[in-house]
Amino acid sequence: NAGVMQNPRHLVRRRGQEARLRCSPMKGHSHVYWYRQLPEEGLKFMVYLQKENIIDESGMPKERFSAEFPKEGPSILRIQQVVRGDSAAYFCASSRQGPNEKLFFGSGTQLSVL
Amino acid sequence: DQQVKQNSPSLSVQEGRISILNCDYTNSMFDYFLWYKKYPAEGPTFLISISSIKDKNEDGRFTVFLNKSAKHLSLHIVPSQPGDSAVYFCAAQLYYNQGGKLIFGQGTELSVKP
Numbered sequence: 001n002a003g004v005m006q007n008p009r010h011l012v013r014r015r016g017q018e019a020r021l022r023c024s025p026m027k028g029h030s031h032v033y034w035y036r037q038l039p040e041e042g043l044k045f046m047v048y049l050q051k052e053n054i055i056d057e058s059g060m061p062k063e064r065f066s067a068e069f070p071k072e073g074p075s076i077l078r079i080q081q082v083v084r085g086d087s088a089a090y091f092c093a094s095s096r097q098g099p100n101e102k103l104f105f106g107s108g109t110q111l112s113v114l
Numbered sequence: 115d116q117q118v119k120q121n122s123p124s125l126s127v128q129e130g131r132i133s134i135l136n137c138d139y140t141n142s143m144f145d146y147f148l149w150y151k152k153y154p155a156e157g158p159t160f161l162i163s164i165s166s167i168k169d170k171n172e173d174g175r176f177t178v179f180l181n182k183s184a185k186h187l188s189l190h191i192v193p194s195q196p197g198d199s200a201v202y203f204c205a206a207q208l209y210y211n212q213g214g215k216l217i218f219g220q221g222t223e224l225s226v227k228p
Contacts, residue, residue: 004157006157033215035216040220042120042203042218042219042220043158043203043205044218045215045216048215056215058215059215091157091158093157102160103160103216105157105158105159106157107156108155
């Protein structure tokens with residue numbers, strides 16, 4: 001009974017490159033949430049998705065960031081033209097039936113921008 | 115604006131004694147509060163929660179207290195064990211049915227010494 005799987009665990013990118021972070025929710029879970037943790041800070045909500053739908057993207061930066069959760073396959077958080085300020089730990093969480101359920105978090109992807 | 119604050123970045127406690135972790139919030143509309151525990155290189159794991167209509171919730175060694183008039187909650191761990199050493203985050207939800215959108219504090223690193 002695998003938990004929330006995120007890959008890669010560590011991702012190094014140079015400024016201007018693209019970063020793609022993947023998240024496979026727990027089996028039976030169809031709701032995915034992305035959070036970002038900057039150094040010395042708490043986790044901050046970015047986006048909430050259901051299969052093929054973005055439900056709430058109020059925490060997403062207006063530019064360069066996008067997220068999807070296709071019918072088949074993992075959820076993807078995509079950061080275009082990365083900058084040093086994007087360096088952070090990105091956590092994905094999932095729940096079975098959405099907003100009233102407990103969230104289960106993955107181990108995160110540590111993005112480092114050189 | 116930091117709506118959820120954990121003012122103590124760290125706490126050191128002797129094994130067997132009580133650990134008290136504190137959290138303050140500013141938004142009186144929050145209606146659900148949660149505590150998460152995080153080990154290094156892992157994602158947060160749910161620990162305990164409390165609804166705003168209650169003032170106490172207990173689960174084994176863990177008890178959460180909510181003081182709505184003071185906008186303050188605390189997590190008590192009794193007795194503390196070395197395995198409890200981790201970073202503890204408190205989080206709040208604005209309306210229970212928006213469960214995925216958690217607002218986290220900065221975290222408190224607990225160290226339990228044998």
